Amino acid sequence: MPRRTLLPLCMFFLLISSGCQQPRRFPAGRLSRARPAEPGSTTANDESPVPSGNFDYFLFTLSWSPEYCHGHPNAQQCGGALRGFVVHGLWPQFNNGQWPSACSSEPGLSNPSSMLDIMPDPRLIQHEWTTHGTCSGLNADQYFGIIRKAYDSIQIPSLLVSPSGTVTRSADEIKQMFTDANPGMTSDDIAVSCHNRYLSAVEFCLAKDLQPTACQAVRDCTANSIRIPATQ
Numbered sequence: 001m002p003r004r005t006l007l008p009l010c011m012f013f014l015l016i017s018s019g020c021q022q023p024r025r026f027p028a029g030r031l032s033r034a035r036p037a038e039p040g041s042t043t044a045n046d047e048s049p050v051p052s053g054n055f056d057y058f059l060f061t062l063s064w065s066p067e068y069c070h071g072h073p074n075a076q077q078c079g080g081a082l083r084g085f086v087v088h089g090l091w092p093q094f095n096n097g098q099w100p101s102a103c104s105s106e107p108g109l110s111n112p113s114s115m116l117d118i119m120p121d122p123r124l125i126q127h128e129w130t131t132h133g134t135c136s137g138l139n140a141d142q143y144f145g146i147i148r149k150a151y152d153s154i155q156i157p158s159l160l161v162s163p164s165g166t167v168t169r170s171a172d173e174i175k176q177m178f179t180d181a182n183p184g185m186t187s188d189d190i191a192v193s194c195h196n197r198y199l200s201a202v203e204f205c206l207a208k209d210l211q212p213t214a215c216q217a218v219r220d221c222t223a224n225s226i227r228i229p230a231t232q
Contacts, residue, residue, distance in 0.1 A: 049146060051208045053137030055092035055100055058206040059218065060150045063088040064199045065120075066229040077120035084231050085156060087119045088201060089128045090147045092135045097217025100135035108133075109140045118151050150210050155181040160228065167228040171220045174202065174228075188214040194221035199228045 051058075062085040069078035077083060093099050108129040109115065112122050119125050125144075133143040157177035159167060169177070171192040179185050185204075189212035193201040205215035 049138050049142040051092075051136045051138055051146070053092055053100070053103065053135050055135060056095045056216070057093055057208070057213050058150070058210070059089075059091045059093045059215075060147075060154075060204045060206050061088040061091070061193075061201050062086065062151075062154070062203075063201045064228065066231055067195070067198050067200050070229060075121070083120065084160060084162060085202070087115075087147060087151055088124070089132055090136075090143075090150060090206075091132045093205075093216070095216040099132075102131055103135040106134055106139065109144050115144055115147070118148065146210065150204075150206060153210060154178075154204060157181045163228065163230045165230050167230075168225050169228065170225055171223070174199070174226065178202065182212075185212045186214075191215055191218045192221050192226065194223055194226045197223040197226055199226050 065077060065083040065086050069075065072078060077086060091099060108126050112125045115125050116122070119128070128147075129140050129143065133140060136143050136146075138146070157180065159177060171194075172187070174192050175187040175190045178190055179187055189205050191203040191205070192199070193203060203215075203218060205213050205218065207213040
């Protein structure tokens with residue numbers, strides 16, 4: 001596999017200082033900051049918190065770990081067997097392409113290690129709460145609970161579960177694989193990110209109830225073909 005440079009703003013070891021949103025998606029200008037919201041309401045059985053923060057929808061991002069680990073073999077998530085998709089974040093978004101950020105100083109997750117199976121870096125977990133989760137209108141345990149619910153709700157296409165060799169597909173073909181595997185989801189609900197024509201992430205636009213919704217101001221990779229590095 002040729003040497004490549006990964007997208008610098010999404011490197012996990014820079015998350016604390018630089019944030020994780022990629023500027024390619026959004027128009028230039030000052031970012032909006034939502035006011036801290038009241039804690040989210042819940043259903044009668046208290047199992048499904050409903051976000052009450054000031055935002056329009058979530059952008060749920062699954063990073064393709066082999067691409068990250070190609071340039072960061074000593075990173076925490078890259079030891080041992082390579083992972084496939086891992087959670088990068090669940091980001092409150094506005095329809096105009098901006099997003100709220102750092103809305104309160106509420107404490108983070110009570111047990112961060114409980115998320116390491118799908119978010120394999122403690123610094124990422126804390127960053128996602130501080131920068132994005134505090135704008136959801138939920139407390140930390142509720143916010144990470146819906147992150148796991150979102151992760152569990154998305155079926156990974158069989159071809160991308162554990163590819164043994166590099167796969168090449170267009171952005172539209174990658175979207176089609178996900179819509180085929182996830183009835184009720186359309187290509188408008190998905191965006192594909194790449195760098196140097198290698199898959200870096202697949203993003204899902206979700207309503208506050210985590211149902212798929214059409215993406216707003218989120219652009220796809222424009223490469224005609226995208227290489228998907230193997231996990232083996």
